Amino acid sequence: MLTMPTALIAEDEELLAAHLRQELAALWPELRIVATAPHGTAAVELALQHQPDLCFLDIRMPGQTGLEAAEQLAEDWPEGRPLPLLVFVTAYDQYALQAFERAAVDYVLKPVQRERLAQTVQRLQQALAQRQGAQGPAQDAVLAQLRALLGSPAAGQAPAAATLRHLQVGVGSGILMLPLDEVLYLEAADKYLRVQTADKDYLVRVSLRELLPQLDPQRFWQIHRGTIVQVDAIHRLSRDDNGKLTLHLRQRPETLGVSRMYAHLFKAL
Template sequence: MPTALIAEDEELLAAHLRQELTTLWPALQISAMASHGQEAVDLALKHQPDICFFDIRMPGLTGLEAAAVLADEWPQNKPFPLLVFVTAYDQYALQAFERAAVDYVLKPVQRERLSQTVGRLQTALSQRQPAPQALDAALAQLRGLLASAGGADRATALANEPSGAVGANAGSATSASGPLLRHLQVGVGDSIVMLPVDQIVYLEAADKYVRVLTAEQEYLVRISLRELLPQLDTARFWQVHRGHIVQVDAIDRVVRDESGRLTLKFRQRPEKLAVSRMYAHLFKAL
């Protein structure tokens, strides 16, 4: 029997989706229910369902972030679950889902629309790819969605940024969404350090802050990694993990272990950073 996980933080909506799925697809077994993103990842790894219904907006990890974490931790010998995102109406999000060929259903869930999704899932399960190919296909879809989400986050960050709050943009490079940061304005005691982004080795998510590490110093900036990333030059700053962004020029080498996992070593820092599956495609030897 096919199995599914439902991740939805609103209890009534989760119960409604479960009931509708039971009516439309009696053979489908709901193996787990999660109320937030990290619980969704944990239960999916435990039960290894065939399908995951992820609410796109959940406490902690969003549905998209939970799917990315799940892809990084999923056993390579198991076919990756088919993904369906549950979302409120948002034209930008719907266009992103359609471009990435990822199925979605709108809140409140309508039986007719959910019936179409069920039909697609049944067909996809009957034509399921072997485990490695299924994971590769899911990673490609999620990369496309993350890229689209990054564009939206960049526009939001620029629109909400107070003048001079994050960095000095005058004369900086630009993208389609606006100027890119040249400096971070970092509060240190009663001073503000104007830190050139060229000096950054890597950035690390730290609760409501970002740790900014240079060759010799460490700073804390009160901003999330999600908000900061869209303001950086993505040709120079690469996200290599959900919690890490690195400056490419600061990397000395990339080491691959026996399982195929990648680890970064820096020229001027002793730390080593793991590269998640989501971003491993960035590093290819010529």
């Protein structure tokens, strides 16, 4: 027996949120809007609380963008529950639209037009019907779409720069040229990155999203939205009863969790 589908709308402009809600009610009367969020942080909190089937995410919101909210949802979503299908709501931006199309992620333009939204509704209805009894593949598809979108420069990443060999780290009144060979992992810490070597840690005023395109992707892997690890620093992996991966390092006692967004990196191991 099919249950009524549920949705969350994340939009910081009240009039646009109300308009989208009204249009969805006309096109899809069975759809139940369980929450409306005014910004990205609230979108994550409300989505985790209500666990809707669909999320309509404004791509540009205060605090967290729609893309950042989607990434956090993918990482924090309860095990055993299918991830929500995602629709991004955006103003016209040629490069963003190209990124959405390459990632096969659905989107609607502001102001929302009923004819275009009707196409999205039809796709969503088909996707919900197809994933009944096929939770695993459907979840894998959502994760693959998000990974493709996050990996696209048009989706907000800086263009790839020359591969770094050193990090410039402020130490007292000087600057240490830290070879990347010595870096075991990097963790986001507010506006900084914590850089961990075998015996020391440093703070660098740069965001993970800015630094990641400059790192050698064969040597440094993102394993969480806030963590990058040097592959050679990994000693072994363990998996718990829910399938969650944990990395054990060669030269450090702490362990690092791998989010479901990046667990595919280790499937061949």
